[in-house]
Amino acid sequence: MANILVVDDELGIRDLLFEILNDEGHNVELAENASEARAARQRARPDLVLLDIWMPDTDGVTLLKEWSAANLLGMPVIMMSGHATIDTAVEATRIGAFAFLEKPITLQKLLKSVEQGLAREDARRAAAAVVPPTQSFTPVVTSGSASLLAALPPVTAVQEVGPQSQQSFDLDRPLREARDGFEKAYFEYHLAMENGSMTRVAEKTGLERTHLYRKLKQLGVDLSRGRKNAI
The missing domain is CATH 1.10.10.60 (Homeodomain-like)
Structure with a gap:
C-alpha cells in the first residue's frame, strides 16, 4: 500500500484514477490544481505523484521545476497529458519526472508505471536504510x-x-x-x-x-x- 497524490484539473480523470488506485489498495489524495498539490506535498511527502501537464493556474512542468529547484523531488513523479509534444515529455524527464503517460491512459500502462515508480522508491528507501549518511563509497560502474x-x-x-x-x-x-x-x-x-x-x-x-x-x-x-x- 502506498500514498499516491493525483493532480489533475479534470474531475472525471481524478475520480477514475482514484477508483483504480484505491481498488489496488493504495491511499489516494486528489488535487485539482498546483496550489492544492503544493499543500498536499507540504503536509506529507507522497510515495508517488501523478501530475497532469495542462492545468489552468500553474502547469505541471512548471510545478515539477519548482519542486526540483526546492529539492522536493524525493518521490517519483509520473507526468500525464493528452496534448503534450515530444519536447515537453523530454523536458519533463530531464527535470526529473520518472515517466510520461499520454492520455487517454490505458489501465495496463497506468498500473505498470505506478508499479515501476513505487519499486524505485522502495529501492531508494532500502538503500538509505543500509548506507549511513556519512559513509563514503566507491561505486562499481556497470551498465545497470x-x-x-x-x-x-x-x-x-x-x-x-x-x-x-x-x-x-x-x-x-x-x-x-x-x-x-x-x-x-x-x-x-x-x-x-x-x-x-x-x-x-x-x-x-x-x-x-x-x-x-x-x-x-x-x-x-x-x-x-x-x-x-x-x-
Whole structure:
C-alpha cells in the first residue's frame, strides 16, 4: 500500500484514477490544481505523484521545476497529458519526472508505471536504510548501475575513470544533476577503456553511435581524450 497524490484539473480523470488506485489498495489524495498539490506535498511527502501537464493556474512542468529547484523531488513523479509534444515529455524527464503517460491512459500502462515508480522508491528507501549518511563509497560502474546510484542517499563518491585519472562527483545534489555526474563518469570510463573508440563504446553501452555522440556532447565529455589511438 502506498500514498499516491493525483493532480489533475479534470474531475472525471481524478475520480477514475482514484477508483483504480484505491481498488489496488493504495491511499489516494486528489488535487485539482498546483496550489492544492503544493499543500498536499507540504503536509506529507507522497510515495508517488501523478501530475497532469495542462492545468489552468500553474502547469505541471512548471510545478515539477519548482519542486526540483526546492529539492522536493524525493518521490517519483509520473507526468500525464493528452496534448503534450515530444519536447515537453523530454523536458519533463530531464527535470526529473520518472515517466510520461499520454492520455487517454490505458489501465495496463497506468498500473505498470505506478508499479515501476513505487519499486524505485522502495529501492531508494532500502538503500538509505543500509548506507549511513556519512559513509563514503566507491561505486562499481556497470551498465545497470545508474538507477541504483540515483537512489542512494547524499554521500560523496569517487569514480576511477582510467589508469591515471579520477573523477569525483557530489551526490548531495538534485537527482538530475547527480545522474548527469554519474553518466559523465560512466562514459569517460568506457572511453578510457576503449582508447576513445566511439564504435566500441557504442557497442559496450548499447547506444546508437549518433545518439552516443550527442549524449557525450550534452554531458560535456572531452571527446579528444584517447582519440589518437581510436578506431
